[in-house]
Amino acid sequence: MANAVFIDNLQKSYGSITAVKNISFQVQPGEIFGLLGPNGAGKTTTIRCLTTLAKPDRGTVEVCGISAVKNPRAARRRLGYVAQEVALDKVLTGRELLHLQAALYHLPSEGAKERIERLLELLNLTTYADRQTGTYSGGLRKRLDLAAGLLHQPEVLVLDEPTVGLDIESRFIVWDFLRQLKAAGTTVLITSHYLEEIDALADRLAIIDSGVVIDSGSPSQLKERVGGDRVTLQIKEFTPEEEAQQAKAMLSSLPFVQSAIVNPARGNSLNLIVKGESNYLTNIEESLAAASFPIFSMTQSRPSLDDVYLAATGRTLMDAEMAAAGRRDLKAEKKEEMK
Amino acid sequence: MITQSSIQSSLSPDPSLHGGLEDNSSALGDFLQETFALTKRLFIQLQRRPSTLIAGIIQPFMWLLLFGALFTNAPGGLFGEDLNYGQFLAPGVIVFTAFSGALDREFGFLNRLLVAPLASRYSIVAASTIYIIALSFMQTGVIVAASAFLGAGLPNIGGLGAIALIVLLVVLGVTALSLGLAFALPGHIELIAVIFVTNLPLLFASTALAPLSFMAGWLQVVASINPLTYAIEPIRYLYLHSEWGLGTLVMDTPWTSISLWAVILVLLAFDALVLLAIQPLLRRRFA
Structure with missing residues (x-):
């Protein structure tokens, strides 16, 4: 058909x-x-x-x-x-x-x-x-x-x-x-x-x-493909880039962290994907404390379509929306529409 | 009572309704159906929002009253024969009212029409024209009655018929032209701007307010190619003369005099030209 x-x-x-x-x-x-x-x-x-x-x-x-x-x-x-x-x-x-x-x-x-x-x-x-x-x-x-x-x-x-x-x-x-x-x-x-x-x-x-x-x-295929649980971590509310990169390097060396991304659109917060460790939150906390990084906030979640989007583009859907808003030529679009 | 199966049947697609690749049998039937529906919509609008019609009747009435009064003490015979300015002005007001009424088109609604499988997009033009013509006839009726009351006299039945035909031809061309503009321009604001800029110059560059003999030479030429003049002059003639035929010379230009049938031919040519000219606009907009 x-x-x-x-x-x-x-x-x-x-x-x-x-x-x-x-x-x-x-x-x-x-x-x-x-x-x-x-x-x-x-x-x-x-x-x-x-x-x-x-x-x-x-x-x-x-x-x-x-x-x-x-x-x-x-x-x-x-x-x-x-x-x-x-x-x-x-x-x-x-x-x-x-x-x-x-x-x-x-x-x-x-x-x-x-x-x-x-x-x-x-x-x-x-x-x-x-x-x-x-x-x-x-x-x-x-x-x-x-x-x-x-x-x-x-x-x-x-x-x-x-x-x-x-x-x-x-x-x-x-x-x-x-x-x-x-x-x-x-x-x-x-x-x-x-x-x-x-x-x-x-x-x-x-x-x-x-x-x-x-x-x-x-939706389930896409979510499965990105795999793992998500952890969003802020060292500080606005973390200096250098500090975020140091934390990223440190956390990447943990065996259960599959990937770590620094998200500059969110005050250099860290997006981690974790797999194969049920107690990962405690584990991350302890590792950060040992390296004397503070923790401003830390959240965990199952993968969502937003994570699919993040994995594919390196930014969240909402960040992309903010960026796109500034890029459009509304006048040209309107003109074209009226043709 | 809504049952599950009846919901299913109402929401299921029905490919049998949608025909093949080619347009099906009754293209004319489809065209008439959509034209009728679009015209009906415009009349419902008019009935529920009569302000356009009311304003469209008050305005020419004010024109007649105020412009007539403006030139009341002009030297006698200035406008030819034993004409007072009110008599001179009435035909101009009739044509100009029809013209400006036909200009303004609004489409908040266009996309709904554009995604529909219309038999022809000329149905949009047809519906608007029918509507505007009906509106113009109402206005023309009121102006003719008002100017008779103000002393401009009344043409005979044949003359009124000829005036109706001329108004119809003007409205057809101008409606099509404004639809073309509405499709070519980015939006309604731009259309209003164009109307604002062209409206009055077209009026002044016609014989609506003053005879050709008053004008500078170059303006005489412009007025003699302005379609509005071709509608105003014969109507003025019909107002003044009860004896006329198709061969009667009803209009003067700097180079020649023109008979009634030639004037009608010019207006027909204007309509045909406009309808042809907007065709690519309809196409492009509605590929």
Whole structure:
């Protein structure tokens, strides 16, 4: 069976900024696939190329075996798209908006009416259906947008950061709905910079950083691959680099420490990966005391997707986000969007 | 009652709905369906936010009243024949109102349209044009009535029909032009800036406010290629003369006089040109 989504060697620039350098991944029919990465990593640009809103500079973009570049209309019919910023016509009621959407996808009016009522019911929107969408809360807007995206029973539903700005409850409603959708056989492609979102939902994921895929697989595969427990250690709140390096050298010589990284973005804290020693915290404490290093803080954790990200890039997702925020050329992107 | 299996069936994909690679049979049916839906949306907006319409009616009324009063004591016969300035001005206000009403397009909504498998993106143009034409006809009706009340007289039925046709042709071209601009420019703010800069010069470089004979030679040339002039002059003629035909000379330029059918041809050519010119913009934006 063809891939639900096939993206190969995708490249896209906005002016002098290369938003996507080289992205390849495949989504199998019926799975939830996550694109994880900091803001500015190229997720949204990838999605814009997939949904035919932007034209790739190079590479292959296919939906159910259909090229989004050569046959954009056929690709659009197979895609449902829930954008990050929900663009609702504030004056229309929820029901009117869905009827408009149905006409834009050329659903026959009889079937459309029934389907709209069905989706309103499924997403608990019936009570609000005749209110103007300008009065909707963020969670309601997102649910209406989900209904709109699913109206034409697409093979693939694409969601760009679906829970940004939502309250916790709405977030769980969306998650739960996406799981139902998967159970019903719809393929879901979701981007997020929330690790726990991808961890909770995705069958497989690709981690994107600075316009390239740096790792991909199932969440458990990726976590297993980085292995071991994590220890984050601060000698002082802001440790001088030299002192951090000395501590690193000392700790690296311990037999159960697999790797040690100094993280300059976090006041030169030390990130250790430990394996094969159950009593490692006491052990580290004693070694540090023996070499008369103080301890400002020390935490331990199981490997998370953030550790996968850290192992692949040498920085945490949050650090990457801070750095990326300063790098974007928003004006050029906006201009390109409007083309 | 929602059962598990009914949830499944509502949320399952249905590839049979999505056709093949090529566009399916009823491209025209699809086009009409989306055009109708988009037009309906615009009218719902108008009904729930009538301020645009109300402002669009008050403004030309103020034009007539204030500009008319501004030149009340101008020497008699200055504007040709036994015309007072109010009579002279009414056609200009009709055309200018239709023109500026057709200029401003807003799309907070564009991405939703762009990811949809529209039969043709001209349905967006068609819906906007239908809406703007309806709006312009309402405004034109009010201006014609108001200027009749202010003493400009009333053309006969045939004349009113011809005025409607001319307004329609202007609105079609300008709506398409502004849609093209809306797609070419980065955003709505930029569109407003362009409108702000071009709006009044286009008015002054037409015969809306003063006859050709008042103008500097170079401005006469500019006014004679300004499409607005091609709408204003025949309407002015229709206001003043009950006897006319397609061959009647209705407009003067520095080099020749132009008949009604030639004026209509020029406006048609303007529309065709604009529709052709925006095609690559529609394509590029909507590859």
